[in-house]
Amino acid sequence: MTPPEQPKSSDGRRGFIVKTIALICGGFSLLIPAAIGVVAFLNPLRQKSTGGDFIKLASLEVLPEDGTPRKFPVVADRTDAWNRFPDEPIGAVFLRRTAENKVEALQVVCPHAGCSVVYEASAGEKTGKFFCPCHAASFGLGGERLDKTSPSPRDMDSLDVEVRNNTEVWVKFQNFQSGAAKKIVQT
Template sequence: MKLSSGPVVPGEPRRIFFKAAAAAAIGGVLGLVPVLTGVWVWLDPVRRRTHSGAGAFLRVATLESLPADGVPRRFAVVAEKIDAWTRTPQTPVGAVYLRRTSDGTGPGKVTALNVVCPHAGCFVDYQASRTGYFCPCHNSTFAVNGAIDMPSSPSPRGLDELAVEIRGREIWVQFQNFQTGRADKVALS
């Protein structure tokens, strides 16, 4: 390749333009290969839909540990967790409030609420004094059944109810987390 610019001759500007264009094009490739490779790998979590066990019923408690007095009690949800490369067989993945009410026959009715506030994802407290849930972050309040109890509550929806099954004396919950900040429930996967 002839690289040097010689004395000015007709056609010189065109020659310089092509060299400049070639240098710029190659420079673009040189920059793009490492950057695009990095960005592509960096975007991996957006493309990946991991199986987080969402939707499976998990054993959370026994009827013995949940009196049928209508008072919510908090239980940890323990399940296998895959965190990037680590597979932990049994580890806490979240928590639920369970509440059992009795109609006088059988084990009664058990409801489960995810402890996560649907507003911005804080952990809500159950406050016995006001018979309801209170979020310590932005003061969302919920009735004992999880519904929004005050129009001024910042949360766009009530606490997320989870499906419950009674198997023998065991309480199984279909544990799931949901997107926060919207009026409808959209499960996270």
């Protein structure tokens, strides 16, 4: 009977090298996504400021009964991976009473390219309007575009409002993508 053939030493070495390379490649394929996840978690620049929560902005009695809008800064806590920054300005909102004695809230950020809209009181007209000084978009008191050729692709962005305890005006503050025809919440 002939004894089984012994593997040659060069075959054994080749097999060892192939296994080692496979192990290293496998390890890297697991390590790279894990490393990306850790970096994304720890990078404070990737953390978003506070938004999307109801924030108490004003008392009902400070809103003019004639429907004139007033601008209110939005202040909230902001956190990143390492720190908490209490009471930071994160935006602003126009509030106004409607004819039905409800409260409407509009983002001050222009939907066209993100400039701040201002309120212009009436100049000989019955009511004032909102105006964006960057590219001259005009909006009515409800935030609707006043010009068919408006540079803004949509009306001003309305925000959800709740009047609590009959006196406190709470607004769900959100930012939206500029330049889009639809309201798209920034996350």
